[in-house]
Amino acid sequence: MLTPSMEDYLEKIYELMKDKGYARVSDIASSLAVQPSSVTKMLQKLDEQQYVTYEKYRGILLTKTGERMGRSMKQRHGMLEELLRMLGISEEVLRGDVEGIEHHVSPQTVTQLQNLVSWFQTHPQYIEAFTKYRSEENGRRPTQTEDGNRAT
């Protein structure tokens, strides 16, 4: 069973491997904004559970399962971003939302949300109709206050 933190690491390692061909402790640490010592600890844990193989002087490799999970985390992340973008959520806000939400959606829900995204992508008339609807609704609704409740 992967914890949210393990999911974030696998996603990041997968991404670095795809982009640069290798993943170094220092790159993982800086892109997840954690200490190198935390990365080393997590790599040992991921190694024990056979998602990576990690040897101090030989580097990090994803196992077959590790690669599959990393890819799946990255796809899920991208799909959720795409969905919120379609809903008109701004980039900074959606980034935070996705980081929180992604670890809590079941595979079943991921599949159906992916279907929703693809449906909109392949049917511009529907995304257009929805966008029109939501801008009318936004115009009608009083502005939201900071805590998410409507101003009165």
Added chain:
Amino acid sequence: MLTPSMEDYLEKIYELMKDKGYARVSDIASSLAVQPSSVTKMLQKLDEQQYVTYEKYRGILLTKTGERMGRSMKQRHGMLEELLRMLGISEEVLRGDVEGIEHHVSPQTVTQLQNLVSWFQTHPQYIEAFTKYRSEENGRRPTQTEDGNRAT
């Protein structure tokens, strides 16, 4: 700033007040599956932050802010359930998803997801078109394995 746990308590207290007119420590404890001593501790915290007023022998009252937040948590919870139900997610699965997701969606995203739910509710032709699309997609796709990846 409300923590996920504080949000759950406010949602539950609001619900009990609406349903029964009062919220007792024992009812909160049993419906959140926690110890009464944890409830008491949380009530003190919520009282300090002025979401409830709590006196041991006089009971629990929501402040105006507490009531507003509780209602907002409950609406958000119900909206997310409705959304996943529309996507065809089964009741047990969606319950778990919503409990995890609800604390991580920004007010902006709540508003737009609510728009999406209302748009589908007020336009049966769109939900019909999407439902048709997703059952065709589900038929085409290989079954998912337990860890959320496609079987090969």
